[in-house]
Amino acid sequence: MLHRLVLTPDDHRIARLTAAAIAIALVESAVPSPLPGVKPGLANIVTLLVLLRYDWATAAWVTLLRVLAVSLLVGQFLAPGFVLSLGGALASLAILLVARPLVVHQPQWFGPVSLSILAALAHMLTQLLIVRVWLVPSPGVWVLAPVFFGAALFFGLLNGLIVAWLMQPNAYGVASNENLPHNT
């Protein structure tokens, strides 16, 4: 007995956006980092675009599928790196759920940069906690916290500005409503 799996336009949209996020994350994983654990997190640009153009649930799908797929592709599935990615992603999504109304209801005050910085900080803090509790059970872990905090601020700002720029409703805004791939 065959059950036909019905694909909704949402499924196609999620798959397309996830593919973009995976591609960015894979390219980034090939770029060496000066300090383990510090990386730009450019794939989160896709998360933020989806969060603001669609809704939180779609952003959560795209992000979690990306984490899963990238971990499989780089051979990290269920390894510590995967747990760290998943923990960071879940924390970021949680804070994005809380902070999204700020941008939606107060767009003249808060933009993608706020979301990006808050999510980056939540991501960093959760990963540090996981490392502290599980991987390196020593208070010495906190010595590195200012470094990661600074990196989260910097890359949070950078990614947020990129998202804001992509969303501009004019010729530059490749992710404005007119140009983002909709279900066609």
Add this chain to the structure above:
Amino acid sequence: MNWFPKQKIKKLLRPGDALILLAGIAGWPVLTLSLWQSGPAAQAQVRRDGVLVAAYPLNEDRTVSVVGPLGTTMIRIESGRARVVSDPGPRQYCVRQGWLSRPGEMALCAPNHISLTLTGGQATYESMAY
């Protein structure tokens, strides 16, 4: 090149964004100071071959001697600090390190297989035992 005019930057970085960013930048030195100058150490732990042989509170002055493969390593605990006073090792790294006063600091007299570690108020887990 006029692809990124100033007017656009204002829209990209909105007032609330700037506030959050400034709060983060202001919090950075606070975080750094509080984490890089952590509270006073409470305990001195002496290890031989990585095994804890003795632990002393830092608020009681005393001199401790520990015997290793090369001879006796002398450790002095005084007014909340601790140091290796003498060691039979050839290069004297752990002696020259001087006073240790912050949790996590460690003097390693590797030739004599002795280490002196300071810990904070709570008993901490020693990850080097792995």
